[in-house]
Amino acid sequence: MTFRRYLVLAMVTLTASLGDTFLSVGARQLGPISLAHVGQLFHAIFNPWIAGGIVLLIGFFASYLTALSWADLTYVLPASSLGYVVIALLSKFWLHEQLSLYRWLGIAFITAGVGFVTRGPALTEHPASPETAPEAEAAQ
Amino acid sequence: MTSGSGATWAMIASIVVTATAGDVLTASAMRKIGDLDIIRARSGLPGAIRAVVGSGRFLAGVLCMAISFFALLFALNHADLSLIAPASASLTFVSNAFAAKLFLKENVDRRRVLAAVCVCIGVALLAH
Numbered sequence: 573m574t575f576r577r578y579l580v581l582a583m584v585t586l587t588a589s590l591g592d593t594f595l596s597v598g599a600r601q602l603g604p605i606s607l608a609h610v611g612q613l614f615h616a617i618f619n620p621w622i623a624g625g626i627v628l629l630i631g632f633f634a635s636y637l638t639a640l641s642w643a644d645l646t647y648v649l650p651a652s653s654l655g656y657v658v659i660a661l662l663s664k665f666w667l668h669e670q671l672s673l674y675r676w677l678g679i680a681f682i683t684a685g686v687g688f689v690t691r692g693p694a695l696t697e698h699p700a701s702p703e704t705a706p707e708a709e710a711a712q
Numbered sequence: 713m714t715s716g717s718g719a720t721w722a723m724i725a726s727i728v729v730t731a732t733a734g735d736v737l738t739a740s741a742m743r744k745i746g747d748l749d750i751i752r753a754r755s756g757l758p759g760a761i762r763a764v765v766g767s768g769r770f771l772a773g774v775l776c777m778a779i780s781f782f783a784l785l786f787a788l789n790h791a792d793l794s795l796i797a798p799a800s801a802s803l804t805f806v807s808n809a810f811a812a813k814l815f816l817k818e819n820v821d822r823r824r825v826l827a828a829v830c831v832c833i834g835v836a837l838l839a840h
Contacts, residue, residue, distance in 0.1 A: 595785060596793035605789050613785055622785075629781075637764060640742040642749065645735060645812045646820050649805060650827040653835070656798055660838055663794045670794075678798075678837030685830030688823055696819040 573694055577642065580635050581651050587632035589658035593666065594625030643694035650689040653682050720795070723787040727800040730780035732807040736815050737773030743816065744769065794838070802835035 598621030605612045616622050639648045657679045664671040745751070745763050752760040764770055787796045809828050812818040820828075 592793065592797055596788050599785060599788040602789065605786070613782055616785065637738070637742055638748050640739050641745065642747045644818045645739040645816060646809055646818050646824050646828070649735075649808055650824070650831050653801075653805070653831045656801060656835055656838055659797055660794070667793065669792065674837045675794075678834040681830045681834030681837060683834075685827040685834060688830060689827035692821070692823045696817070 573690075577639075577694075580639050581648070583635035584632060584639055584648070584652040585655040585658065587628045587635065588652065589655035589662065591625045591628035591632055592659060593662045594621050594628060596667065598622035598625060644696050647689060647692070647694045650685050654686055657682055720787070720791050723783065723790070724796065724800045724803065727780055727783045727787060727796075728803045728807055730776050730783060731800070731804045732811055734773045734776035734780055735804070735808050736811045737769050737776060739812070739816055741767045741770035741773060798835045798838040802832050805832055805835065 598616065598619040601619060601621065602612075602616055605616075617626065636648070636652075639652070643651075660671060660675055660679060663669040741764075742748075745767060748760050748764070751763055755762075784796070784800070787800070805828060809820055809824070813820045
């Protein structure tokens with residue numbers, strides 16, 4: 573793992589948590605939407621917070637795809653789970669939600685899990701398969 | 713709607729199922745395409761985008777993720793972010809570990825299991 577790849581994982585973490593928080597702020601501004609008027613969800617895209625959340629989540633998706641191209645799903649998901657810690661902190665300091673002792677414990681567990689997984693190899697080595705390269709070659 | 717009601721958990725379940733399908737399909741597509749850094753170095757950003765967008769498996773994954781996104785948006789409209797985000801994430805985490813071992817043949821060794829258990833407990837505690 574290079575420093576640049578750790579930066580990509582940090583991008584995955586930050587853009588996902590900030591994006592979710594922006595969506596939450598926007599969803600609260602919209603007020604309740606019932607199943608009978610589920611089409612209103614499409615109009616939600618024009619809310620600035622939701623639009624900002626979508627932009628951040630596009631950034632998340634680009635960095636997530638980049639990470640998945642050189643690391644296992646079971647490596648990328650725990651390694652980027654520090655985002656839940658960021659969400660908890662944003663929920664407390666920005667959305668003014670309660671952050672109890674249990675949640676601080678949760679933050680400690682997630683940090684430990686991230687520590688475990690990032691000390692191991694990022695990718696499972698598979699024998700070369702004939703279906704692995706054609707799309708990469710086609711893109712060149 | 714109360715934060716622990718059956719309807720809330722039904723919304724969380726729909727997020728988990730569609731998110732897992734999206735993650736596994738996308739990871740499988742990226743495995744097949746290869747290292748994006750190398751593709752970008754050889755054929756530039758347009759080449760990398762072409763390689764990704766041209767994959768049917770990737771598009772199926774994006775469709776599942778889009779459904780999951782609107783399910784998340786709907787759920788956030790009815791319950792707290794501090795419940796919906798950690799609960800759906802921890803369950804997606806477990807289902808992804810199973811699906812990655814089953815469909816992607818990833819080496820889910822003791823270290824990764826321990827990491828998964830720690831993150832799961834942590835996310836569950838966040839939802840407490």
